[in-house]
Amino acid sequence: MHSPADWPILGIAVIGSILLVELARRFLGRVGRTWQFARHLVDRCTWPAFLVAVAVAVHLAFAPGMLGAAPDERAAAEMVQRGLGTVLIGGVTWLIVQATYALTDVVLDRLVRVEGERNRRARRIMTQIGLVRRIAVAVIIVVAVGTMLFSFPQVRALGAGLLASAGIAGAVVGIAAQPTLGNLLAGLQLAFSDALRLDDVVVVEGEWGRIEELTLTYVVLRLWDERRLVLPVSYFTQNPFENWTRRGSRVLAVAYLRVDWSVPVQKLREALHEFLQGNPLWDQKDWTLQVTDVLPNGLVELRALMSAADSPSSWDLKCDVREFLVDYVRDNHPDALPRFRVETPETPADVKWDGIRERNNPVARA
Structure with missing residues (x-):
């Protein structure tokens, strides 16, 4: 039998649970400032x-007799109780x-704010925490789903019958899940071997980017x-890739000029050094300007090398240096701009280049 006061009690329990959670939320919201x-x-x-507060209140306040005393009503009440337990x-x-x-x-919030030399270790810990908590969540969900299923007698009986064929089913599932398990193990291997971390700069398939x-x-x-x-985790354990921040974020930038x-290499070297000292992207450590090659087309190859704190700064610094060198050579040493010389049979062997240029320039002759 059920009393007419049972339903109001249920409503009061639900409202009380909601108010209790709301009070806790407001209290934690104030405490959360510090x-x-x-x-x-x-x-x-x-x-x-x-959700948990309401489910607990309903589960405690709901009685099997609240829906009636008839067999059908009691069966419905049992189903409601199982549903409440599942919820x-x-x-x-x-x-x-x-x-x-x-x-x-x-x-993770504390690790994000870590900079400098400790940033690499912080990103390693962030990667490991991210993977471990995904595994923990997956285990918790599997256990919860199993608990939900075994709360129903029909499922328990079915599970007892399936135990006999567990060996065959396990083999089939193992074969079907082999790629997934391979990726899972590859992800753990990458995270705990420190081969790859969040925010690492890598080159994969000819593409430059960050994890x-x-x-x-x-x-x-x-x-x-x-x-x-988007690549499978197993790709990074089966294929070579470039990791520019494996041991540190510092990167060397290289700019070529033909x-x-x-x-005048020495003057160009001095001008480059002065430019780097005023550029905030340079980390004030390494730099050089060298003649690295004489090309078959008659040009000289110069290589400007300078260090930067990380790969984005390295890219921007390389572009800045290349732009500076182009402007400097064009404005201060236009004779050094790339040109291709051709010697014809009519060109006297003892005539210098300046004489040929003056002879072929009507304005200069005038």
Whole structure:
């Protein structure tokens, strides 16, 4: 038998649970101004907490006799109770997952702010935390789903019958899941061997970019032009790739310049040094300007090498230096601009280049 007061009690229990969670949310919101973990709890756990509170209140206040005393009504009440139990398990799972994320977010926020020489180690820890919490969430969800299924007697009976064929099913599932398991193990290998980290600068398939996301199954590479290259994790354990920030973020930038033999290398070297000292992208460590080759077409190859703190700064510094060298040679030493000379049979062997240029220039002859 059920009392007419049962339903109002159920409503009061639900409203009371909601108010209790709201009070806790407001309290943590104020505490979160100084306590970072409380702020992350409010951001991630508010809705799961409401769901769990309501599910617990209904589960405790709901009685089998509230729907009636008839057999059909009691069977319906049992189904409602099982449904409430399933919702409660799902809500608790959601709350645990979000609380896990909130706890790790505190650590990740601190690691994001790490700069300088410790940045590489910070990115390594960030990568490992990200993969470990994904594995933890996957395990929690699997356990929760199993608990939900085994709360129904029909599923338990079915599970007992399936145990006999577990060996064959396991072999089939193992063969089918071999690529997935390979990617999973490859992701763990990359994270804990320190071969790849979040925000690493890599060159893959001829594409330059940064590691934007590293999961258990795939890696997202953000390219320099904002495209995204998505590759399976196993690619990085089976194929070679360039990692520009494996041991540190410092990178050398190289700019080449092809000019005429008349270029004053020493003056150009002094001008480059003065330019680098005024450029904030240079890290004040390494630089040089060298003649690296004499090309078959008669030009001289100059190589300007300078160091930068990271790869984006290296790219911008290289472009700045190349632009400076082009402007400097054009404005100060125009005779050193690239030119190709041709000696014809009519050209006297003892006539210098300046004489030929003056003879062929009507303005100069005038």
